[in-house]
Amino acid sequence: MPKKTVVLSYPVYRHIMKIIEDNPVNESVGVGFGKNEGSLIMIEHFIHMANLDNSAISFSLDYEILYQEIQNHEKKGEILVGIFHSHPKSAKLYPSEKDQHFMRYWPYPYLWLIGGTEESNPKLVIFSLLDEKIVMLPFLIGEK
Numbered sequence: 001m002p003k004k005t006v007v008l009s010y011p012v013y014r015h016i017m018k019i020i021e022d023n024p025v026n027e028s029v030g031v032g033f034g035k036n037e038g039s040l041i042m043i044e045h046f047i048h049m050a051n052l053d054n055s056a057i058s059f060s061l062d063y064e065i066l067y068q069e070i071q072n073h074e075k076k077g078e079i080l081v082g083i084f085h086s087h088p089k090s091a092k093l094y095p096s097e098k099d100q101h102f103m104r105y106w107p108y109p110y111l112w113l114i115g116g117t118e119e120s121n122p123k124l125v126i127f128s129l130l131d132e133k134i135v136m137l138p139f140l141i142g143e144k
Helices: 010-022 063-075 097-103
Strands: 005-008 029-037 040-049 079-086 111-118 121-130 133-137 139-141
Touching: 005 010, 010 029, 010 040, 010 079, 010 111, 010 121, 029 063, 040 063, 040 079, 063 079, 097 111, 097 121
Parallel strands: 005 040, 005 139, 079 111
Antiparallel strands: 029 040, 029 079, 111 121, 121 133
């Protein structure tokens, strides 16, 4: 299966980067909605959600709220395309064992966006599980 190009709208990118900058200690979580069409996966809207774990090493979200958001966005012609979470400052920006376990339930083309701080700079990386292998996907940022 050929990899697709991931495009984050500029407002989504800025929103995620602000979350990373504002909370370097505990994991933050959110979900991205958009379209998976042709050669593109587009993340057009982002919902920041509460991390029910309130933890530096794990996250969980309210599945009832997630379900409501999925229904709301489907009415707009959008689907859930990605799950975001941050890693605490200086943690490796790679899916943890727990992340990898859940990636099996949400494989490619679903995206796993992981944010964190490297050398005092906020950074975002995107992964997916493709043919049982974790792959990092490059992404583009849409225009302002």
